[in-house]
Amino acid sequence: MTGGEESSSGGEVGVLSRFSSSTEQWEIKELRIPFDSDKGLYPFMWDTDEVFSFRGLMCWVDYHRGILYSDVFSDLPELQFVQLPGIEIWDDSHDFSCGRQLPEAYRTVEISEGMIKFVDVDNGRFGLTKRSGFSVTSWTLRTPELEWEKDCVLQVDDLWCLEKFRDSPLPRWVPEFPVVSKQNSDLLHFVLREPHSSAKAWMISISMRQKLLKSYMPYTNDYINLPKEDEDLDLTRFFFNMPFICSDLYKVMEC
Secondary structure (H helix, E strand, O other), X not given: OEEEEEOOOOOEEEEEEEEEOOOOEEEEEEEEOOOEHHHOEOXXXXXXXXXXXXXXXXXXXXXXXXXXXXXXXXXXXXOEEEEXXXXXXXXXXXXXXXXXXXXXXXXXXXXXXXXXXXXXXXXXXXHHHOOOOXXXXXXXXXXXXXXXXXXXXXXXXXXXHOHHHHOOOOOOOOOEEEEEOOOOOOEEEEEEOOOOOOOOOEEXXXXXXXXXXXXXXXXXXXXXXXXXXXXXXXXXXXXXXXXXXXXXXXXXXXX
């Protein structure tokens, strides 16, 4: 499905393309977007950050708004919307994020243990706006009620105070690019680095309920295609803001 398309009547619609193996034909359907300013769903402001399937539904995520979902195999598919919890919803006149920036650096919506999980770092405020007071909040979307339930809140200051963290070479800064373990929804993985472009990166794993730093290890990117003029630079510890696809990451990060 593509969004942001203008229908013949002038409104914005989602466009669903379905291929039938029996007829070998593509079918194009326009899906009405359920705009609701009270929930932060404004016309022509949707931007898809993530796509996944869940229990027969296709889901499209905008990390500044919420989840659009639909049964795309229905004879009459329609879009429905669930707002993300605990975040500032912005429009063109109230931009709380100074532009879209890179929302996947501080938010993720994923499937873990058969549930939809949402992780928000600093409760919606992006990390460059302050030096301390960060928090990591995890939520679960309860079905069939489609209501968000807050699981855990971890104050990053408390993470920094842990003995294992204090005794480590890890920098005191906000964790980024959250990933939820597929096998353990309590276990979150992050990239950790100082807030400057040349910072070397670490991978850390945190138990949200136990509020423990489970493990950490240097991040390496296997970057091998360096131009000759940059051969003296070691970029193998640099993280290039590319979100992870979680598969067996939890095995790599086990203590």
